[in-house]
Amino acid sequence: MSDNAPPPVRFRPEVLAVPAYRQGATPTQPGFKLSSNENPFAPLPGVAAAIAARGDVNRYAAAAMPELRAEIAAEFGVAADHVHLAAGSVAILYQLVHAAAGPGDEYLYAWPSFEAYPALGLASGATPVGVPLTATAEHDLDAMAAAITERTRVILLCTPNNPTGPALARADVERFLARVPADTLVVLDEAYREFVTDPAAVRGEDILASSPNLVVLRTFSKAYGLAGLRIGYGVGDPAIFRAAASVAIPLSVTGIAESAARASLTPEARAVHAERVAAIVDRRDRLGAGLRELGLDVPDAQGNFVWIPETAAGGGGVPDALALGASFAAAGTLVRPFAGAGVRISVGEDESLAVIIEHVREFLAQLGGAA
Ligand SMILES: Cc1ncc(COP(=O)(O)O)c(C=O)c1O
Known part of the structure; x- marks a missing residue:
């Protein structure tokens, strides 16, 4: 049955007109999942035991x-x-x-x-x-x-x-x-x-x-x-x-x-939490700086993600957010492209930073250089 088939019972037309929320992509191959602003660290100490208990x-x-x-x-x-x-x-x-x-x-x-x-x-x-x-x-x-x-x-x-x-x-x-x-x-x-x-x-x-x-x-x-x-x-x-x-x-x-x-x-969990937040902030700032060095106009990043805008050539962004998202996905890294607007990359594992920056560098080079 097609995804567009109407339901067999009566629903409110205004509800049927609303598209369902679309989650960030989930991985189908090994690689970095940087599409949903998740935390790359496992739950804090004491959490797994509390769940089990x-x-x-x-x-x-x-x-x-x-x-x-x-x-x-x-x-x-x-x-x-x-x-x-x-x-x-x-x-x-x-x-x-x-x-x-x-x-x-x-x-x-x-x-x-x-x-x-x-x-x-x-x-x-x-x-x-x-x-x-x-x-x-x-x-x-x-x-x-x-x-x-x-x-x-x-x-x-x-x-x-x-x-x-x-x-x-x-x-x-x-x-x-x-x-x-x-x-x-x-x-x-x-x-x-x-x-x-x-x-x-x-x-x-x-x-x-x-x-x-x-x-x-x-x-x-x-x-x-x-x-x-x-x-x-x-x-x-x-x-x-x-x-x-x-x-x-x-x-x-x-x-x-x-x-x-x-x-x-708990105080013990909070101490580790503070260390992890500091690590993610450090990665975020390094990722933002690395992308800016490529000529990209990455806005001030205060969350656990960075943004590459979609712009015309020479405007400090990429010309096609979906194309950058697709090329990341083909290389095994999931990011979140927003059609016509830009690409959001969540801050994940430390090893992902170099992979992202190198991928964007190559993507820009293939476009002819200038961001
Ligand atoms: C700005 C913002 N608010 C709220 C949420 C919802 O988070 P949760 O429902 O997991 O607390 C998200 C999740 O991505 C978000 O980005």
Whole structure:
């Protein structure tokens, strides 16, 4: 049967019109998988044992997970009821957009950004509004403020921006928040916060107290290396999360994920975590520098990924992102090309750096040299 065959039963046409989320490529041969911004390190010490010790899988986990929420809340200096857990931070994005934006409402985000954003509210009938990034691949906060209408219900700020890399400055976010109506939800998606080294960058905990309409999202998927277990969290007003919980799929955070997250927050695990984050940041900076030496205009990279823009010849990028992605795949390295926009390369194993830089050098040479 063709992939385009209609279902045998009636569905809402607006749902059938929504393309399903497409995951980064998965490997079919040995090589580097640098297509999903994953952590190349195994889970932190103590995590595998905590998972193995969690024997009670015949029971539903107690959904409140008070200890884990209290531990996260302490980091943010808030009470535990300000912390909301879900099966990945992407689940909270869905919950918030569904809870806030229905037919005729709009939700706003910069574009290109996290690929899940455009479809978040389509099934609820809301209209996605993507505001183009600036020429330096950053959020255009002035244009985003200008795009707010009385129909705007949610604004998503992705910092550092996946896939392009720059982080939002705290001062710019504060100026932006002052222009947002107080009853409009703003989501600061900080999935990659732990990798940020720019001291001017915003940190959710610094601005939460002064912004009651703000929710900060973080995840155990990236810096903590628990992507496969699906656990992320939001921090903000408990009343916002009660609304999110009303549209959440019940009981979707597993006890195994809870135990793994708690084991990742012990002092011993945190020490190793800090070392690993530093190693990934070092690799990121070396990878960015190596690509810039080839003449590429790689934007400031604050996450665990770097971005090669698609540009006309001589414009500091590659002329065809899909072609670069395909040539990497043919050589056994999976990266994430975005048609017409650029190529995102996740920071992985140390040995991958030289392979990537050499591959891009050869790709550019075949094109005739100049980036
Ligand atoms: C910006 C951003 N937000 C959220 C997520 C979702 O992460 P998770 O659902 O694994 O917490 C991702 C994953 O790639 C992301 O890039």
